[in-house]
Amino acid sequence: MTTFRLIARLDLKGPDVIKGIQLEGFRKIGSPKVLAEEYSSQGADEIILVDVVASLYDRKSTYSLIQQIVNSIRVPLTVTGGVQTLSDAKALFDSGADRVGLNSHAIRNPKLISEIANIYGSQGVVCSIEAKRLEPSKSEWECLTESGRQRSNVNFLEWLGRLESLGAGEILLTSVDRDGTRSGVDIDLSKVAREVSNLPIIYSGGISSPSDAIEIANCGLNGACIGASLHYGFLNLLTLKEEMITTGISARPPEAKRL
Amino acid sequence: MIIIADYGAGNLGSLTSALLELDLDFQVSAVPEDVALADRLIIPGVGAFRPGMESLRKSGLDEAILNHHKSGKPIVGICLGMHLMATKGTEGGETHGLGILPGKVERLEASKSHLVPHLGWEKISELDWGHDYQPYVYFAHSYYFSPESSSSMKLSFFAWDGYHLPAIVKKENATAFQFHPEKSGQDGLILLRNALET
Amino acid sequence: MARFGLPDEVIFCTQCVISNQRPRSTIEFQSGVTEVKKTMAIDENGVCDACHFQATKDVNIDWNSREDQLLQLLEKHRKTSGYDVVVPGSGGKDSAFTAHILKSKYGMNPLTVTWAPHLYTEIGWENFINWSHVGGLDNILFTPNGKLHRILTREAFKNLLHPFQPFIVGQRIIGPMIAKRFGIPLVMYGENQAEYGNSIDENKTPLMKNQFYSRSANQEIKLGGRTIPELAAEYDLSENEFEPYLPLSGEGLEPQVHYLGYYLKWDPQECFYYAFENTGFKPAPERTEGTYSRYSSIDDKIDPFHYYTTHVKFGLGRTSYDAAQEIRNGKITRQEGVALVKQFDAEFPSRYFREFCEYIQLSPDEFHAIVNRFRSPHLWTLDSNDSWVLKHAVWMKD
Numbered sequence: 104m105t106t107f108r109l110i111a112r113l114d115l116k117g118p119d120v121i122k123g124i125q126l127e128g129f130r131k132i133g134s135p136k137v138l139a140e141e142y143s144s145q146g147a148d149e150i151i152l153v154d155v156v157a158s159l160y161d162r163k164s165t166y167s168l169i170q171q172i173v174n175s176i177r178v179p180l181t182v183t184g185g186v187q188t189l190s191d192a193k194a195l196f197d198s199g200a201d202r203v204g205l206n207s208h209a210i211r212n213p214k215l216i217s218e219i220a221n222i223y224g225s226q227g228v229v230c231s232i233e234a235k236r237l238e239p240s241k242s243e244w245e246c247l248t249e250s251g252r253q254r255s256n257v258n259f260l261e262w263l264g265r266l267e268s269l270g271a272g273e274i275l276l277t278s279v280d281r282d283g284t285r286s287g288v289d290i291d292l293s294k295v296a297r298e299v300s301n302l303p304i305i306y307s308g309g310i311s312s313p314s315d316a317i318e319i320a321n322c323g324l325n326g327a328c329i330g331a332s333l334h335y336g337f338l339n340l341l342t343l344k345e346e347m348i349t350t351g352i353s354a355r356p357p358e359a360k361r362l
Numbered sequence: 363m364i365i366i367a368d369y370g371a372g373n374l375g376s377l378t379s380a381l382l383e384l385d386l387d388f389q390v391s392a393v394p395e396d397v398a399l400a401d402r403l404i405i406p407g408v409g410a411f412r413p414g415m416e417s418l419r420k421s422g423l424d425e426a427i428l429n430h431h432k433s434g435k436p437i438v439g440i441c442l443g444m445h446l447m448a449t450k451g452t453e454g455g456e457t458h459g460l461g462i463l464p465g466k467v468e469r470l471e472a473s474k475s476h477l478v479p480h481l482g483w484e485k486i487s488e489l490d491w492g493h494d495y496q497p498y499v500y501f502a503h504s505y506y507f508s509p510e511s512s513s514s515m516k517l518s519f520f521a522w523d524g525y526h527l528p529a530i531v532k533k534e535n536a537t538a539f540q541f542h543p544e545k546s547g548q549d550g551l552i553l554l555r556n557a558l559e560t
Numbered sequence: 561m562a563r564f565g566l567p568d569e570v571i572f573c574t575q576c577v578i579s580n581q582r583p584r585s586t587i588e589f590q591s592g593v594t595e596v597k598k599t600m601a602i603d604e605n606g607v608c609d610a611c612h613f614q615a616t617k618d619v620n621i622d623w624n625s626r627e628d629q630l631l632q633l634l635e636k637h638r639k640t641s642g643y644d645v646v647v648p649g650s651g652g653k654d655s656a657f658t659a660h661i662l663k664s665k666y667g668m669n670p671l672t673v674t675w676a677p678h679l680y681t682e683i684g685w686e687n688f689i690n691w692s693h694v695g696g697l698d699n700i701l702f703t704p705n706g707k708l709h710r711i712l713t714r715e716a717f718k719n720l721l722h723p724f725q726p727f728i729v730g731q732r733i734i735g736p737m738i739a740k741r742f743g744i745p746l747v748m749y750g751e752n753q754a755e756y757g758n759s760i761d762e763n764k765t766p767l768m769k770n771q772f773y774s775r776s777a778n779q780e781i782k783l784g785g786r787t788i789p790e791l792a793a794e795y796d797l798s799e800n801e802f803e804p805y806l807p808l809s810g811e812g813l814e815p816q817v818h819y820l821g822y823y824l825k826w827d828p829q830e831c832f833y834y835a836f837e838n839t840g841f842k843p844a845p846e847r848t849e850g851t852y853s854r855y856s857s858i859d860d861k862i863d864p865f866h867y868y869t870t871h872v873k874f875g876l877g878r879t880s881y882d883a884a885q886e887i888r889n890g891k892i893t894r895q896e897g898v899a900l901v902k903q904f905d906a907e908f909p910s911r912y913f914r915e916f917c918e919y920i921q922l923s924p925d926e927f928h929a930i931v932n933r934f935r936s937p938h939l940w941t942l943d944s945n946d947s948w949v950l951k952h953a954v955w956m957k958d
Binding site: 104105106107108148169170173174177178179180182196197198199200201202221223224225226227272273300301303323325326353355356358 | 371372373375376379380382383397408409410442443472474475476477478479480481482484497500501503504542544545546547548549550551
Binding site: 117129252 | 745829830836842843845846847852853854855859886891892893896
């Protein structure tokens with residue numbers, strides 16, 4: 104089994120990291136650069152920057168922010184949000200992003216995925232899905248767009264099944280119902296996603312404890328993306344990782360030696 | 363002066379920031395004349411083999427790279443850069459590579475436990491680098507380099523579904539990384555520096 | 561010529577997105593059909609009263625001293641047995657915060673009192689229940705005679721284009737009314753609507769103007785712009801059915817009605833987070849038409865029609881209100897606010913439209929005919945497709 108990744112999620116709004124509840128609300132958490140450095144030193148295997156208001160903002164300051172972050176961390180950085188065209192993706196890659204994520208515009212224009220993958224490789228393209236249950240007790244989900252503001256009427260599993268042939272390299276799967284709630288993971292969502300797709304899948308939403316992350320790993324998903332629990336100090340990636348490794352999950356151990 | 367060959371294949375942000383952190387002077391260039399003046403050369407890249415080679419040919423960088431290699435000065439390939447140094451690639455049919463490293467570039471075979479693209483940190487084995495542990499490094503690829511068995515190359519490996527595949531390939535003045543040393547923590551920086559000081 | 565006596569010239573605040581067309585809070589049961597509205601003041605620098613007040617909140621008010629005042633007030637009222645404060649509300653973010661913090665931080669024994677929404681949404685009901693089950697609070701839910709409530713909603717819609725009036729009337733009265741009946745001298749609301757641009761003087765006192773919930777003995781009461789005898793006659797009702805809508809009058813205990821927002825620095829979005837963390841509050845599963853947010857005013861299916869009608873009458877829909885609040889509280893920038901208003905403000909509330917029409921017993925055509933009568937020519941014009949368009953919006957370049 105390839106190693107399981109622990110990823111820090113930074114929801115970005117302008118110059119700030121914010122954190123909402125079920126993708127609603129903009130409570131400020133702190134500086135993106137400071138938090139990226141902090142989580143990187145805790146042993147994050149990757150940092151994901153989710154730009155939550157991309158379509159409403161002028162992005163130049165975001166590009167400069169990305170550069171600053173890339174200069175201060177030595178692990179991969181994925182940036183998602185507001186990518187409408189190939190040149191939007193290029194601007195992110197040029198700022199230093201290692202991988203670029205698509206959500207709303209991929210659903211509207213699926214060809215965008217392969218357009219970007221053809222130049223940067225599918226390993227450079229993450230398809231970000233915000234999945235919301237249609238009803239609390241039913242195992243059916245819909246894809247939301249624009250940071251949870253709009254319904255797309257696109258069925259989650261149907262969309263997920265198309266992504267490999269469309270050229271995506273990885274899925275960032277966010278449970279909207281669990282996001283920001285620290286109430287545990289949507290395990291049904293994880294299981295059906297694993298059954299339907301052969302792509303690497305990172306799960307995000309509600310991770311509150313080592314056992315939540317372990318559940319995700321045991322489902323066969325490839326990474327756990329954590330936001331609120333880190334920002335509010337309930338989890339530390341270092342101890343989380345150590346605990347996962349002791350239960351037998353393959354993961355990059357904390358760096359034993361540094362220069 | 364280190365030259366990073368820019369042939370339009372993907373981002374250079376992490377790589378340039380890594381060299382900054384290593385306090386090494388460098389320049390990014392798309393122009394063969396600059397490559398000719400390099401003491402050390404890095405070929406980065408993400409993306410596909412065929413367009414990559416076409417871009418090298420069109421710009422004349424392919425010849426400049428080969429000349430640099432012949433001169434014995436250090437040359438470092440990363441990810442697609444490593445692949446292009448091979449004899450040939452197989453993506454979308456066979457394409458000739460630069461021929462610096464004898465071998466072919468093949469697609470990774472996926473299984474339930476090993477998904478393609480290969481994304482994530484893996485431990486290298488058989489790395490001789492003066493430390494008493496083997497580092498974890500970051501991979502992001504769908505193709506790998508498959509060396510000709512009769513070649514004189516020093517290999518370090520990563521595990522893939524019951525196989526050992528090359529993570530680092532060393533042949534004389536050329537070092538090639540399948541993973542991204544510029545995104546592999548402090549250990550990655552050490553490996554990158556060592557390769558540039560060959 | 562502008563209707564309702566609104567200012568002829570439309571001016572937008574340069575700091576938030578609200579305009580000078582925004583009416584101040586009315587004493588609803590005096591509201592007549594030909595009423596002239598008092599509206600939001602925008603000064604010569606283009607800054608509205610609400611933004612001015614926000615600046616005061618941020619800089620001038622000594623919140624420590626305000627909290628001291630609160631502590632003194634609560635000390636006077638706190639009881640070891642029996643309720644010592646009435647908190648009106650529905651378990652939305654503001655009342656959830658108010659009731660819970662009074663109990664958990666300030667050691668009070670609140671009785672929460674709810675004037676039922678016209679038509680509960682699912683999420684509204686869940687949040688209401690969780691207010692008690694998770695928040696740990698006693699509650700009295702008062703559901704007014706639905707048949708009459710519908711009549712009043714219909715009359716208010718037809719005569720004032722203000723379908724929410726019966727809710728607003730009842731909600732302001734129920735707290736003081738129950739407090740009076742239970743002998744509880746203190747009522748605590750959340751925010752003062754003055755924060756949103758009523759006269760700035762109203763912010764200098766913690767007390768709600770008692771004209772909002774009480775009246776003098778012979779004061780004439782109007783509902784839906786009509787008198788009670790008129791309505792009783794037309795709909796064959798007895799006048800005492802209207803009692804829940806009657807403001808308190810004179811005799812007996814007169815409860816003191818305070819705003820917690822006078823004592824604690826109010827941040828509606830932070831109330832949302834607090835309510836999530838403490839009373840089981842969840843945002844709506846999808847955004848309501850007409851706005852981008854999901855945590856504010858989500859318990860009544862009539863709500864979207866309230867804001868739709870403000871958009872028709874004043875050119876300001878729900879997004880304008882939500883965005884203005886979030887700009888002032890530093891959650892979004894004006895640039896974002898303007899873009900959001902452009903995207904969502906004019907959205908028609910189609911989700912509950914059929915239900916609303918049935919509720920007030922009007923056909924869709926009748927609905928639109930009534931709505932169109934309230935479009936003031938200084939705000940609206942017909943385009944080449946014969947559709948109504950706003951002449952002035954905050955996102956339009958002048």
